[in-house]
Amino acid sequence: MSEFAGWPLRVWLRALLIAAILGIALYVIVAAWPVVVPFVLGAIAAWIVWPAVNWIERHLPSSLHRHGIARLIAIFSIYAIVLAIIVAFFAFFVPRVVAEGVALLTQGPGLFQGIQESLAGLIQWYQQNVPAAIRDYIARQVPSTPQGWLSLLQSSLVRAVTAGLNIQWAVVLAYVSVPFWLIYLLYDTERLRRAGLSVFPETWLPDVGNLARIVNEVAGDYLRGQLFVAATVGVLIGAAYYLVGVDFPIVLGILAAIGDLIPTFGPIIAAIPAVVIAVFERPILALWVILITIGVHELENILIGPRVVGASVRIRPAAIIIVLLIAGYLWGLLGLLLVVPITAVLRDVSRYVYLRTHRVPPNEALRRVHRSWRGEGLWARRGIPEGWSQES
Numbered sequence: 001m002s003e004f005a006g007w008p009l010r011v012w013l014r015a016l017l018i019a020a021i022l023g024i025a026l027y028v029i030v031a032a033w034p035v036v037v038p039f040v041l042g043a044i045a046a047w048i049v050w051p052a053v054n055w056i057e058r059h060l061p062s063s064l065h066r067h068g069i070a071r072l073i074a075i076f077s078i079y080a081i082v083l084a085i086i087v088a089f090f091a092f093f094v095p096r097v098v099a100e101g102v103a104l105l106t107q108g109p110g111l112f113q114g115i116q117e118s119l120a121g122l123i124q125w126y127q128q129n130v131p132a133a134i135r136d137y138i139a140r141q142v143p144s145t146p147q148g149w150l151s152l153l154q155s156s157l158v159r160a161v162t163a164g165l166n167i168q169w170a171v172v173l174a175y176v177s178v179p180f181w182l183i184y185l186l187y188d189t190e191r192l193r194r195a196g197l198s199v200f201p202e203t204w205l206p207d208v209g210n211l212a213r214i215v216n217e218v219a220g221d222y223l224r225g226q227l228f229v230a231a232t233v234g235v236l237i238g239a240a241y242y243l244v245g246v247d248f249p250i251v252l253g254i255l256a257a258i259g260d261l262i263p264t265f266g267p268i269i270a271a272i273p274a275v276v277i278a279v280f281e282r283p284i285l286a287l288w289v290i291l292i293t294i295g296v297h298e299l300e301n302i303l304i305g306p307r308v309v310g311a312s313v314r315i316r317p318a319a320i321i322i323v324l325l326i327a328g329y330l331w332g333l334l335g336l337l338l339v340v341p342i343t344a345v346l347r348d349v350s351r352y353v354y355l356r357t358h359r360v361p362p363n364e365a366l367r368r369v370h371r372s373w374r375g376e377g378l379w380a381r382r383g384i385p386e387g388w389s390q391e392s
Contacts, residue, residue: 018199035174037334042178044338046185047216048224049078053186068187075186079179096250206362207352214348214369219341229304230260233267233296240292246278246285256293260300262336264320267297315344348372 029036056074057065064070185192200208238253246252252274259270271293278285315323323343327335348369355365 014199014201034171038171038174038178039181040334042182043185044223046182046189047220048227050186050189051224053078071187075183078186079183093250097254207356210362210366211349211352213366214352215345218344218348222341222344225305226261229300230257232304233257233260233300236296236299237292240296241274241289244285244288244292245282246274246289247281248277252277256296260297263324263340264317265324266336267293315340315347319343 053071053074056077057070060070060073064073197205197208234253234257237256238249241249241252255270255273256267259266259268262269271289274289274293275286278289320340323339324336327339331339351369351372352365355368356362360368
């Protein structure tokens with residue numbers, strides 16, 4: 001990026017203007033975050049379905065491409081497919097889910113009594129084996145009786161429901177307007193892309209294009225693939241629970257699918273209700289639940305995930321745990337769902353910028369980032385012309 005040193009004053013002013021606009025936009029996003037969240041989710045949804053819209057548009061007759069008619073047909077086709085899936089879900093699955101939920105609530109007192117007895121035994125072991133000084137400190141932080149734990153759970157649920165009822169009308173209107181906003185966003189994608197590129201100096205365009213490609217390949221492929229993988233995991237686990245006789249297989253399968261969207265912790269948390277229900281039904285079923293959960297997630301890690309999501313998101317488990325804890329603390333559930341692709345994007349953008357500041361040309365820097373996804377390392381030397389070194 002040594003060419004940046006020779007920029008004229010007008011280019012520097014444009015760069016400062018871009019930085020100022022981005023800073024103001026960031027401030028507005030942070031200040032109005034509850035209203036911005038629906039549009040962030042909508043933009044992610046548009047990002048996910050964008051390849052499908054482009055594919056349908058390309059396969060429509062050329063006569064429909066005048067005046068953007070083909071684009072509109074493609075967008076409304078995706079809307080129709082999504083609407084059909086939603087209608088089918090409510091027609092076929094929701095009644096079963098409601099029935100299982102009612103049955104679960106009916107059995108709730110017995111389940112809570114069993115949980116209370118288990119907690120009582122656990123607390124008794126804790127009081128007999130943990131030093132008094134440690135117990136005194138922990139007692140000031142958490143409940144010390146089963147009733148206290150259940151009261152804490154109840155109060156947490158009440159706070160969650162109360163927070164949901166206190167949603168401002170602006171947030172509600174934002175969610176209602178997102179489906180209509182998505183139509184304009186998908187329709188004007190190419191125009192918005194050109195407008196975004198026109199802001200940057202011409203010397204920046206190769207780097208801007210490469211960075212946009214990295215973001216799309218890492219985050220876009222991850223989000224699209226992970227949704228498919230999570231749905232597959234939910235179906236497999238729900239079907240396996242049904243075959244071995246675990247109660248509420250549809251509800252537990254949906255929980256497994258949702259939990260699979262959160263790396264590392266999600267599958268474990270989603271399996272806890274299934275284990276608890278199985279223990280109080282037949283203890284041997286708990287073993288089956290654990291084996292099914294481990295088996296399906298091993299299948300996901302070995303076969304499904306690498307083929308669907310790909311190798312672009314490669315983050316060590318130790319790093320995932322740290323970023324998940326930080327994101328969950330700062331941004332809640334949305335942070336847990338999005339922190340992995342965001343971390344992977346920041347990692348690869350940093351790699352690209354590092355290579356460019358060491359005078360590696362744009363296309364070669366992009367190729368090295370791609371090679372790092374295959375485990376060849378940032379400084380893989382295959383295919384690099386002579387004269388380039390790690391110190392260059």
